[in-house]
Amino acid sequence: MELNDTIRTYRLFSGSYDFVFGPVFHPGRKAAVRIANDRPGQRILEVGVGTGLSLPYFRPDSRVVGIDVSAEMLERAKRRAARLKLSHVEGLHLMDAENLEFPDNAFDAVLALYVASVVPNPARFAAEMRRVCMPGGTIVIVNHFLSDNILLHFIEKRLAPLARHIGFHPDFPLDAFRRESGLSIREERPSNLFGYWKLLRCVNEKRAAVH
Numbered sequence: 001m002e003l004n005d006t007i008r009t010y011r012l013f014s015g016s017y018d019f020v021f022g023p024v025f026h027p028g029r030k031a032a033v034r035i036a037n038d039r040p041g042q043r044i045l046e047v048g049v050g051t052g053l054s055l056p057y058f059r060p061d062s063r064v065v066g067i068d069v070s071a072e073m074l075e076r077a078k079r080r081a082a083r084l085k086l087s088h089v090e091g092l093h094l095m096d097a098e099n100l101e102f103p104d105n106a107f108d109a110v111l112a113l114y115v116a117s118v119v120p121n122p123a124r125f126a127a128e129m130r131r132v133c134m135p136g137g138t139i140v141i142v143n144h145f146l147s148d149n150i151l152l153h154f155i156e157k158r159l160a161p162l163a164r165h166i167g168f169h170p171d172f173p174l175d176a177f178r179r180e181s182g183l184s185i186r187e188e189r190p191s192n193l194f195g196y197w198k199l200l201r202c203v204n205e206k207r208a209a210v211h
C-alpha cells in the first residue's frame, strides 16, 4: 500500500473511525500504554496516533508526542486533546513514520498501535522507531498478524488484494516482521477480542553512543 493510498483511505475513514475501531481496540491500546508508560516523567512517541483514542490513557506526568500522516485523523486527535484538556500531550504532528523528524534517542518509549500493517515499508518504520527511542527504551507494537488458523488464514489471504481500500494488509506475517524489523521482542501476548491481535513488547537493544 502506497502512502497516498493510506492518506486517501484514512481521509475517508476519519469520520467513522472512532465508532468502528474505538472500544473494540481499547484493550490493546490500554495494555500498550500501561507498558510504555510505567515510570513518571517519560517522553513518549506514538507513531500513527490516528484520532488520538489512546491519548487519555497516558499518565498526566508524561509528555506524549503523536504523529500521523493523515491530516484528517490528526485533526481529530488535536480536538480530542483540547476537549479533554490533556496537558500531557506535548505535540501532534503531521509526519511520515518512515521519515521521523526527530533526533536519535529523543524518546523513552515508542508505541505503534494498529499501524505496522498499514505502513508501506514495515522494516523502515521499525528502524525509525528504534532510532528515535533511547537505548534500553521500550517499544510496543499492537497489530493483527496473519492468522495460524487455517480458515482465517485463507480469508485473510483472499482479502489481501483489498489492502488499498480497507487501509491495512490483512495478511501481514509476524515471522517476516520479526526478521526484518530488527526489534528485540521480549514478550508476545494475545490482545483484544479472541486474542486475534498481538501485543509485542520490545526492548530497544541498540548501543548508546560513546563520546
Ligand SMILES: C[S@@+](CC[C@H](N)C(=O)[O-])C[C@H]1O[C@@H](n2cnc3c(N)ncnc32)[C@H](O)[C@@H]1O
Residues within 6 Å of the ligand: 003, 006, 010, 021, 025, 029, 047, 048, 049, 050, 051, 052, 053, 054, 067, 068, 069, 070, 073, 095, 096, 097, 098, 112, 113, 114, 115, 118, 119, 120
Ligand atoms: C488503523 S489506524 C490506527 C490509529 C490509532 N493508532 C488507533 O489506535 O486507533 C492507522 C493509522 O496509521 C496512520 N499511518 C499509516 N501510515 C502511516 C505513516 N507512514 N506515517 C504515519 N502515520 C501513518 C494512518 O493515517 C492511521 O491514522
